[in-house]
Amino acid sequence: MRIAEEAAKCSLSVDTIRYYEKAGICPSIERGPDGNRRFSPENLDWLNLLAALRETGMPTKKMKYFADLYRQGDAKAAERKKVLKQHEMHLDLQQARLTKCKALLRHKLALYDQILGVKT
Amino acid sequence: MRIAEEAAKCSLSVDTIRYYEKAGICPSIERGPDGNRRFSPENLDWLNLLAALRETGMPTKKMKYFADLYRQGDAKAAERKKVLKQHEMHLDLQQARLTKCKALLRHKLALYDQILGVKT
DNA sequence: TACCGACCTAGAGCAGCTTCAGGTCAAGTG
DNA sequence: CACTTGACCTGAAGCTGCTCTAGGTCGGTA
Numbered sequence: 147m148r149i150a151e152e153a154a155k156c157s158l159s160v161d162t163i164r165y166y167e168k169a170g171i172c173p174s175i176e177r178g179p180d181g182n183r184r185f186s187p188e189n190l191d192w193l194n195l196l197a198a199l200r201e202t203g204m205p206t207k208k209m210k211y212f213a214d215l216y217r218q219g220d221a222k223a224a225e226r227k228k229v230l231k232q233h234e235m236h237l238d239l240q241q242a243r244l245t246k247c248k249a250l251l252r253h254k255l256a257l258y259d260q261i262l263g264v265k266t
Numbered sequence: 267m268r269i270a271e272e273a274a275k276c277s278l279s280v281d282t283i284r285y286y287e288k289a290g291i292c293p294s295i296e297r298g299p300d301g302n303r304r305f306s307p308e309n310l311d312w313l314n315l316l317a318a319l320r321e322t323g324m325p326t327k328k329m330k331y332f333a334d335l336y337r338q339g340d341a342k343a344a345e346r347k348k349v350l351k352q353h354e355m356h357l358d359l360q361q362a363r364l365t366k367c368k369a370l371l372r373h374k375l376a377l378y379d380q381i382l383g384v385k386t
Numbered sequence: 387t388a389c390c391g392a393c394c395t396a397g398a399g400c401a402g403c404t405t406c407a408g409g410t411c412a413a414g415t416g
Numbered sequence: 417c418a419c420t421t422g423a424c425c426t427g428a429a430g431c432t433g434c435t436c437t438a439g440g441t442c443g444g445t446a
Contacts (some may be wrong), residue, residue, distance in 0.1 A: 148423095148424090150423075150424085159403085159404080160424090161403075161404055161405080162402090162403065162404085164425090164426090165402080165403065165404085168426095169402095180410085180411060180412080180424080180425095181410080181411085181424080181425060182411090182423085182424055182425075183424085183425095194370075195370065195374070198363070198366060198367040198370050198371075199367065200402095201363045201367065202363060202364055202367045205401080205402090206401075206402065206403090207401090220381070223378060223381055223382055224378075224382055226378070227375065227378040227382065230371055230374055230375055230378070231375065233371065234368070234371045234372075234375070237364055237367060237368055237371070240360075240364060241364060243318070243321045243322060244322055244357055244360060244361060244364065246318060247318040247319065247321065247322045247357060248354070248357055250314075250315060250318050251318075251350055251353065251354045251357070252354075254315070254350055255347065255350055255351065255354070258343060258344075258346070258347040258350070261340070261343055262343055262344055262347065268392095268393090270392075270393085279434085279435075280393095281434070281435055281436075282433085282434065282435085284394090284395090285433080285434065285435085288395095289433095300393080300394090300441085300442060300443080301393080301394060301441080301442085302392085302393055302394075302442090303393085303394095320433095325432085325433090326432075326433065326434090327432090
């Protein structure tokens, strides 16, 4: 009786967590004698990271690649870092999109203000 | 012999444009006597807006709703404005996610620097 | 006339969840 | 002690939003 809480904590749905584990997108999660998942702090750290990566547009394929590197241990730490670095750059791209969209919306909304009169 | 260029201009794929038109997500696009689409400035303006909205996470259902309002004319202008306003707020949410992810990545990258030594 | 490139449509395929059907188990209730 | 309830489990089907494929049309060049 844990998964619902933990899911909420890291802003993933219960189903998404199960899906991620099954697909190897996150490292596998220990089970109790009842067959239910027992989340370790490490698990939570992972899920938190994955949630953040997903929310900012990382494809699951890349997340899986990252998880695969993790399973291969410290030898692959440098490569893992590279994946994160890459995503950091991707964030800038998204930032640009956000800014562009914001400007466009402001423009459109100004037009609506003209049409509608500035009541709202 | 137009769609490929126009698609590139508004950063949508040719297939996406066709899909949007067919699904009523954008207003329909005029055809020449050859059956090919002839994009009006208005069409381009729409596609540009849709591209920006999509890139920042608006679901197609909402885009379609917006297009439906447009087809209903000026009477629905206020409602259309509301949709855009709503998305403007959604942008802030995304901004927060971006910022949070950025902080998390910085933290993780710092840890990797410790493990790997600061070579990179 | 034959081919090439850019367009067209309908429909299949794919990613990333999300929902559903059917089942287990532990705890509380009459 | 049987029974219900609630949180978990699994495998598989369903949904969204494209993306790709197959098969075809049309206008221009060799």
